[in-house]
Amino acid sequence: MDMIDELAGTIDEKCHVADRPDIPLVPSDDSSRKNAPTSTCLIVLGMAGSGKTTFVENLSKYLTANGAAPYIVNLDPAVRQVPYPVNIDIRDTVKYKAVMKKFGLGPNGGIMTSLNLFTTKFSGVLDLLEKRKFEVKHMIFDTPGQIEVFTWSASGSIITEALADSFPTVIVYVMDVSTSTSPITFMSNMLYACSILYKSKLPFIIALNKIDMVDPTLVMKWISDFEAFDVAVEKEESYAANLSRSLGLILDEFYGAIRTVPVSALTCQGFPKFVEAVEAATLEFNTEYKPEMDKMKADQRESRKLKSEDRFEKLKREVLEISTGPSSSRDDKSRAMDTSVSIGPQGDSNAKHEQRNFDAEESGMEETSFQRFLESAKKAKEIAKKPAA
Numbered sequence: 001m002d003m004i005d006e007l008a009g010t011i012d013e014k015c016h017v018a019d020r021p022d023i024p025l026v027p028s029d030d031s032s033r034k035n036a037p038t039s040t041c042l043i044v045l046g047m048a049g050s051g052k053t054t055f056v057e058n059l060s061k062y063l064t065a066n067g068a069a070p071y072i073v074n075l076d077p078a079v080r081q082v083p084y085p086v087n088i089d090i091r092d093t094v095k096y097k098a099v100m101k102k103f104g105l106g107p108n109g110g111i112m113t114s115l116n117l118f119t120t121k122f123s124g125v126l127d128l129l130e131k132r133k134f135e136v137k138h139m140i141f142d143t144p145g146q147i148e149v150f151t152w153s154a155s156g157s158i159i160t161e162a163l164a165d166s167f168p169t170v171i172v173y174v175m176d177v178s179t180s181t182s183p184i185t186f187m188s189n190m191l192y193a194c195s196i197l198y199k200s201k202l203p204f205i206i207a208l209n210k211i212d213m214v215d216p217t218l219v220m221k222w223i224s225d226f227e228a229f230d231v232a233v234e235k236e237e238s239y240a241a242n243l244s245r246s247l248g249l250i251l252d253e254f255y256g257a258i259r260t261v262p263v264s265a266l267t268c269q270g271f272p273k274f275v276e277a278v279e280a281a282t283l284e285f286n287t288e289y290k291p292e293m294d295k296m297k298a299d300q301r302e303s304r305k306l307k308s309e310d311r312f313e314k315l316k317r318e319v320l321e322i323s324t325g326p327s328s329s330r331d332d333k334s335r336a337m338d339t340s341v342s343i344g345p346q347g348d349s350n351a352k353h354e355q356r357n358f359d360a361e362e363s364g365m366e367e368t369s370f371q372r373f374l375e376s377a378k379k380a381k382e383i384a385k386k387p388a389a
């Protein structure tokens with residue numbers, strides 16, 4: 001058993017969706033599923049205390065009451081108890097306290113390392129999600145309170161990208177509106193939100209939370225109207241105020257890409273509008289993000305193919321250097337390169353190869369030369385194999 005297996009067990013579902021009478025199952029015959037929409041993944045992020053867990057708990061209750069119970073994944077290894085019916089729980093796979101002890105880590109290092117260990121097993125999570133993707137409309141991911149553990153870590157990026165690769169994925173940033181009533185704290189919050197948007201490049205919803213405590217009108221106005229924010233920040237006299245004004249001007253451009261929904265995670269106020277925003281974000285994912293991502297992947301594949309063709313050509317040159325020797329003329333070598341080693345798809349796809357018309361004698365010479373190379377390589381191998389006399 002290696003160290004990863006020792007600290008991180010297998011991935012399993014806590015309760016199966018099929019066992020839950022509150023989750024209506026989609027008919028399972030293949031034809032009805034072919035064009036059926038799959039679940040949307042909601043990755044819930046937010047500063048510590050912004051209300052993520054309360055939001056997931058009550059959103060789950062709200063969706064269940066409306067006949068669409070979600071599938072929930074807890075990614076916080078250090079949480080004592082989760083108040084919602086969790087389907088996959090990182091705590092079942094990774095023992096956070098054992099990880100801290102094993103590596104002599106503090107709480108934050110322990111959370112980060114546990115998440116890294118869990119990520120090594122994330123293909124198991126994807127397999128389970130894949131099986132449920134027609135049965136539930138929403139898959140919700142609750143993340144650690146220490147937001148940077150997820151947003152600025154390799155494992156956070158890997159998990160986000162793996163989800164977006166398989167399902168429509170939306171980032172939900174829970175923002176505590178009660179800590180955003182001053183233009184400076186508002187700007188810090190928005191700066192953080194925009195940096196996550198910029199990094200993830202996924203559809204983004206800000207759930208302006210705790211509106212049962214604070215009226216969100218002012219904050220909404222600052223988001224939609226830079227002039228209003230500018231007027232508010234003018235009243236502040238500090239370096240932070242100047243910085244906030246400059247940032248406001250820059251971030252104004254990002255706000256257009258963000259959906260903002262005022263909610264109360266405690267009272268469920270605003271949840272119907274939130275669900276509408278998720279639907280619009282899912283559509284945006286399918287019509288804009290997905291094609292863009294597919295194009296990016298195709299470009300990457302093409303560039304990898306070109307690189308491997310380059311390497312192949314280099315290899316051919318090296319092989320011919322050996323087979324023809326340094327004294328052979330340049331012409332001989334280049335002719336030999338074009339015909340003698342035409343293995344692999346690269347050889348077929350190279351238009352140059354197809355167009356050139358060699359006469360039988362030339363190709364015969366080149367084949368002989370490559371044959372000689374193969375024979376001498378074989379002999380060298382046999383000699384090496386022979387036990388010393």
Ligand SMILES: Nc1nc2c(ncn2[C@@H]2O[C@H](COP(=O)(O)OP(=O)(O)OP(=O)(O)O)[C@@H](O)[C@H]2O)c(=O)[nH]1
Pocket residue numbers: 046047048049050051052053054055144145146209210211212213263264265266267
């Ligand atoms: N009034 C009010 N309180 C809320 C609301 N949402 C959350 N809270 C309270 O805010 C506190 C923090 O809520 P949590 O849900 O634990 O926040 P969290 O973001 O999960 O916190 P971490 O686990 O530390 O990241 C709790 O006392 C909640 O009851 C809301 O909409 N209105």
